[in-house]
Amino acid sequence: MVDLTKKEYVVVIQCDIVKQRCPGYLCEKAFHERSGGFSEYPKEKACRVIYMTCSGCCGRAVHRKLTLLKRSLKKKENIDKDKIVVQLSSCMTKDNYHAPPCPHLDYIKTLIERVGIDCLEDTEINPKSEEKRKEGLYTN
Ligand code: SF4
Ligand code: SF4
Structure with a gap:
């Protein structure tokens, strides 16, 4: 937990x-509103946020990016890794309009675990996609 x-x-x-097409607005909106995958985040607490992509299949660059970010945050601002959390976007984690979930999801989660940063799933939750999940048209 x-x-x-x-x-x-x-x-x-x-x-x-x-992200070659999507500007990421709905992820940003969900974070701003603390909705969807961010609904458990305390609303009253200010929190920094950075957006990045996996850099392409198979997502291996996630390890390098997070390692450098972790080092920089510690060195420049003394922010410890325990204060950082990764949130994987819904277009990676969920079956949706774009495609089924990322085929490398478990691999990417393993990379994040190895960097030692907590990882959570989902960002924007689209109501129409949720309906399709309930109807069984999307698998998750
Ligand atoms: S979940 Fe994916 S498709 Fe939706 S706004 Fe975020 S990056 Fe774009
Ligand atoms: S399918 Fe998965 S590994 Fe490939 S670009 Fe998308 S999130 Fe990254």
């Missing part, structure tokens, strides 16, 4: 392929 009251820095990781 991730204690979100202790988190100060959110890293939203998004699908690089989807």
